[in-house]
Structure formats: C-alpha cells, structure tokens
Amino acid sequence: MPSSERTPVSPGGQLYVVATPIGNLDDLTERARQVLAKADLVAAEDTRHSGRLLNHLGLNKQMLALHDHNERARVSQILDALSQGQSVALVSDAGTPLISDPGYILVREARAAGYPVSPIPGACALVAALSAAGLPTDQFLFAGFLPAKRVGRKTALESFKHQPATLVFYESPHRIADFMEDLIDVLGADRECVLGRELTKAFETFYAGPAGELLSELKADPHGSKGEFVVMIRGWEGEQGAEASVDADKLLAMLVKELPVKKAARIVADVCGLGKNELYQRALEMKEG
Known part of the structure; x- marks a missing residue:
C-alpha cells in the first residue's frame, strides 16, 4: 500500500x-x-x-x-x-x-x-544563496559536498562538465581554495561562479565573476578562508542532447548534397562531437532517400 x-x-x-x-x-x-x-x-x-x-x-x-x-x-x-x-x-x-x-x-x-x-x-543555505546570486535558477543541480580528496573531487566535477543547469555545492573554509583550483582545471578559468560565505551572519560576503578571478580574490581576502561556503557555477552553455542531434541532422543533410558521405559524416562528427559511425549510417540513409 x-x-x-x-x-x-x-x-x-x-x-x-x-x-x-x-x-x-x-x-x-x-x-x-x-x-x-x-x-x-x-x-x-x-x-x-x-x-x-x-x-x-x-x-x-x-x-x-x-x-x-x-x-x-x-x-x-x-x-x-x-x-x-x-x-x-x-x-x-x-x-x-x-x-x-x-x-x-x-x-x-x-x-x-x-x-x-x-x-x-x-x-536553507542553498536556496538563500541562489536567491541572491544572479545565476539562472529555472534549473539547478545541488550536489552537496564533493569528495574531500583531489582525485575524487576532479572526477565529480568532470561528470558535471556539460551539465546545463546551475551547479550548487557546499564547501568548507579549509578546502575552498583547493576546490576552486580543481574547478578551474576541469571547467576552465572563465566559467562564471558565485560564492556565498557566512550567509545571514555579520560577515556575509558574495564573490562573483570568472573562476580564475575569484580564486585570486579569495587568496587576497584575509577572511577568504573563514566560514562555510555555497559554491554556485553557471551551467554549460554548449549544445545539449536533442538540440545537438537536430542541428547535426540539418548540417548533415546539407553536406551530403555536396560532399561524399564519409567526408560529410566526418565534418559533422567534428563539429557536433558525435560518433562518426552513427553519422555515416544516417548520411547513407539521407543519400539513398
């Protein structure tokens, strides 16, 4: 029941x-x-x-x-x-x-x-932080605390690399610098981030900007390693899932009219990041059609 x-x-x-x-x-x-x-x-x-x-x-x-x-x-x-x-x-x-x-x-x-x-x-810290961050909130993915060790943390970040939703994590003050270094290594120094520190307390602080700049700002701030953090990261803005597939079909349909099937499939695979074999079969079907 x-x-x-x-x-x-x-x-x-x-x-x-x-x-x-x-x-x-x-x-x-x-x-x-x-x-x-x-x-x-x-x-x-x-x-x-x-x-x-x-x-x-x-x-x-x-x-x-x-x-x-x-x-x-x-x-x-x-x-x-x-x-x-x-x-x-x-x-x-x-x-x-x-x-x-x-x-x-x-x-x-x-x-x-x-x-x-x-x-x-x-x-709730994550809701409070998101409400004041200025990042998209129509979709967000909350993952709490990532693994404390660097290898595990990087592996986790890699799995979120192409996630289009805003990413939200919690991090402790003694690991925040390491977290940001790993974030930069995996997602890039230009990925937009907002860090909320000491929310609702006397020294509440928000840091906002590209990840690389925020790391420098944290290290320069004498209070930058104090208090609990909410880390928010703008989601990946490249093509995703079905949209990429639709664009690939359109591009493939145009190219097979002008180029050999194999070459058209290779170009679309490089542009859209899709498998060559699958594209080759789709190109053959288009050509025959």
Whole structure:
C-alpha cells in the first residue's frame, strides 16, 4: 500500500522536520518555535549546538543525538517514541535537515511505518544563496559536498562538465581554495561562479565573476578562508542532447548534397562531437532517400 494511504500506527505520533537558522537566529519561523515548544523529543545532529538554540528560546527539552554515524541505531528508539504518541522534532546544526545533513533514514523509516512526517520550512543555505546570486535558477543541480580528496573531487566535477543547469555545492573554509583550483582545471578559468560565505551572519560576503578571478580574490581576502561556503557555477552553455542531434541532422543533410558521405559524416562528427559511425549510417540513409 502506498505510504499516502497508510493509517498511522498511533494517531498522536508525528515526526516534524524542522528548519533552523543558518546564522541569524531571527530567521527561525514562529511555526518552528511552536513545534519545538510542543515536541516531546528533539532529535539533533549535535545536541550541544542545538541545545544553545533551545536555551535561546527558553526551552528545556529531552534531546537525542542523531548524526551520520548513529542514525540507523537511533531509528528504532525514535519509532518507539512515535508509537507512544509522542511528537518528535528533527533538527540539524543549521538549515533544513536532510539537505546535506542526516535524517534520510529516519524519515524513510517513519513514513514506511505509517507515521505522518511534516516539514516545517525555513532557512536553507542553498536556496538563500541562489536567491541572491544572479545565476539562472529555472534549473539547478545541488550536489552537496564533493569528495574531500583531489582525485575524487576532479572526477565529480568532470561528470558535471556539460551539465546545463546551475551547479550548487557546499564547501568548507579549509578546502575552498583547493576546490576552486580543481574547478578551474576541469571547467576552465572563465566559467562564471558565485560564492556565498557566512550567509545571514555579520560577515556575509558574495564573490562573483570568472573562476580564475575569484580564486585570486579569495587568496587576497584575509577572511577568504573563514566560514562555510555555497559554491554556485553557471551551467554549460554548449549544445545539449536533442538540440545537438537536430542541428547535426540539418548540417548533415546539407553536406551530403555536396560532399561524399564519409567526408560529410566526418565534418559533422567534428563539429557536433558525435560518433562518426552513427553519422555515416544516417548520411547513407539521407543519400539513398
């Protein structure tokens, strides 16, 4: 039975996925305050960090640590709380849980068990950064943190090289310079980028321009290696998929009227980056047609 058709095991048990501020505490929504105030249990990525937020709100709550290393072990404990009719609030250190933060396993298991899961929307670093970046947002691809080691990071960037959507990544301050160097090696120094640093905090900064210039700007800025980063990269603007195929057909149709099939196929393959054998067969069909 689809999860949307299941009856909750206990009518009172509910899991709330609560977005918390990414810097400025005033960004916590009133609804999030109310949910945290009523929650029987708060599952937090770091109980010390989230404890400070609860103290700021004047709340004294039962807390449970739920992070990348213990999430599977904690799920049964939280499901037990839900089975007793308790409300559980899931929070991460900052922003919206599950967005490059723990919680996926818990949410999936809670839904599979028939408990309602309600999102309490609020701050999210990637959305905040995109809204102020001035890059296309009709399509974007969020990939979170790339591998920490250079080989893995370059391999990942290579896979996004011809992605037309705006690319969005998170990066830590001590790796941002290495990230930009790899970005330049793989995507080129001229690829337009926007970096958002310390979003919503006192030293919020946006760097915008070609990747090569941004790397120099970061190195010249004494604060350039401080604070968490959102890295946004303009997507590839070359021909893609079906459009390239249509253009190839048009060009091929023109050339086979004037040139030998093999030569026409080779020229189109070079121009459009397509396979010569496939183009040769298509050219033969055009010639015969």
